[in-house]
Amino acid sequence: MPFDPSDEIRYDRTRLRQWARGHARSAGVDRRDLLRLFAAGTAAGSLGLGAAGTASAATDATTADDGAASPGIVKPLPPELFTIRGTNAETNFAALRGTGPLTPVDRFFVRNHTSTPRIEAGGWQLKVWGDGLAGGPVEFSYDRLRALPAVERTLFIECAGNGRSFYATQQGQPVSGTAWTLGGIGVGHWRGARLSDVLRLAGVTRGAVDILPRGLDDEVVTNGVNLGRVRRPMPVSKALDDVLLAYEMNGRPLPPDHGGPVRLVVPEWTGISSVKWVGDIEVSGRALYSPWNTDTYQLFGPGYPAEGAPFTRQTLKSAFELELGATVPVHRTRLLTGRSWSGAAPVLRVEVSTDGGVRWQRARLHDAPRRGSWVRWSLPWTPRATGATALLARATDATGRTQPATAAHNTQGYLFDAVVRHPVTVV
Incomplete structure (x- = not known):
């Protein structure tokens, strides 16, 4: 079967091989530091970047008694709607009863690696740059992005670790990371510009291979290594296919906790690919890797290769x-x-x-x-x-x-x- 890089599992498998052989380019982290973290993480079971402890039980969480926001989350998190899990807020599924097919914004889960930034739409800029463009960097203001033809899609975004706690509570198997039950998912009606329109206006070339969107939230530091801001590459073929730069959610401007003023929405790929608060996109003529597609958001353990195995699409x-x-x-x-x-x-x-x-x-x-x-x-x-x-x-x-x-x-x-x-x- 011919290689289709827009398919997440085939793309990830190819990039893992290239990374292991030193053929893919690091995007912002020294390869030696990343290899050291990778070796430590696989020896211990995982790195668990951005994770909150060990998912040893479904009750591995703290809930704010007064419904106040968790540190780093802007919107209120009343305990009848959310369970606070470190920097994240899980939707209590019982709170969705009677709400209709869309998840209301006040009940939509929050997945943060650090904390929610407050970014004014008027001052937001998207920089598109890299050697996969015909010319130099191109910037898009919020108004310029909204002036492009708009598209609307109803899609779920789901954390790759959704359901994680049940490995421990049902199967007796310890795992690392935030102890989600099943509330790390939400269905939104997204409105925005096609990423393909932005890339073509920026001058994407036939030689472009990967794009790397990067968020504007705080940098992630683990084990003394600064990994930079959250970013996960994808092939140009996927970026030119169906990816949105969303600025509205359920008919309203995108709220801060959900990536406002602008986020990516990547249909059918795991939630980490839908980068929130996107601020720049590198367009590269070479394969790219980051910590978020090499040593985390991969499958490790018995039955998997030492370098990890790629994700498939989200599961049933x-x-x-x-x-x-x-x-x-x-x-x-x-x-x-x-x-x-x-x-x-x-x-x-x-x-x-x-x-x-x-x-x-x-x-x-x-x-x-x-x-x-x-x-x-x-x-x-x-x-x-x-x-x-x-x-x-x-x-x-x-x-x-x-x-x-x-x-x-x-x-x-x-x-x-x-x-x-x-x-x-x-x-």
């Missing part, structure tokens, strides 16, 4: 719009609701078990299956006996893949896709 997941550990009354019918999604294809079927996986019933879907989004579903349930039980939901997408009973382990806890056992107590 299903979540109940119900608190973990909820108490429900016996002999009273309630409508179980939830959402299922897949990075590979539309979700076509959702099955629910109310007895820990002994019997399964097909749930009713409330949305037309669509790539890049989730489907909402429901199933009535009348508990017949008291005691502890587990609710399970499993999705099947248009590729024919169904959520498995267990997820393939990796030390950084990415891409969890197993059926989640949702504990409830009937009283």
Whole structure:
């Protein structure tokens, strides 16, 4: 099959080989420092850049008692809507019940490697530069970007570590990183300019290979090495295909915590590629690498090569719009609701078990299956006996893949896709 660099797994696999052989160019970090960190990280299981400890349990988190914002996050984080996890805020899935297909901005999860910068749209500039351009650097103001033809897309953005805590709590496998349950995802309606229009105006050449978007948040320092600002390369073919420079979210100007004034939205690729607060884009005639596509956001552990394995697209997941550990009354019918999604294809079927996986019933879907989004579903349930039980939901997408009973382990806890056992107590 011919190499298609716009496919994330093939692109990552190729770049990993080039990086291991010294054939890809470092983008802002000395290769010796990165190799030292890489060796230390793989020996210990992972580097866990930007991570918050070890995901040893789903309760590995702190929640603000008064609903005040976490350090580094601008918007309020009331405990009924969010669980604060270090520099991040996870959406409590129960708070999505009745909200419709789009995630309201006040409930959209926040993934920060450092803290949210406050950037005024009037002073924002995007610099496009590099040896993959026909001329010198080109700058785009916010007004110039908004003057370009606008496109709108409804797409989910999901943290690659979403579901990470279940490696520990369900499978007994320790992993590093923020202990997300299932709330590290949100579906937004994005409006912005095509990245392809910006690159063509800047003079992208046929010899361009990679682009490297870089955020305007604080630099990341780990183990004494300054890794610079968050950045992850992608092939020019993907950049010219379907990537947005988004300046609106759900019909409003993009809020600070979600990348405002401008962020990338990269359909079908893992969330780290949708760089927030984008401030410059390097266009290179050579392959590029950064810490975010070599020693983190890769798969390490037993069964994977020493240099790591590339991501595939985001995996299948299903979540109940119900608190973990909820108490429900016996002999009273309630409508179980939830959402299922897949990075590979539309979700076509959702099955629910109310007895820990002994019997399964097909749930009713409330949305037309669509790539890049989730489907909402429901199933009535009348508990017949008291005691502890587990609710399970499993999705099947248009590729024919169904959520498995267990997820393939990796030390950084990415891409969890197993059926989640949702504990409830009937009283």
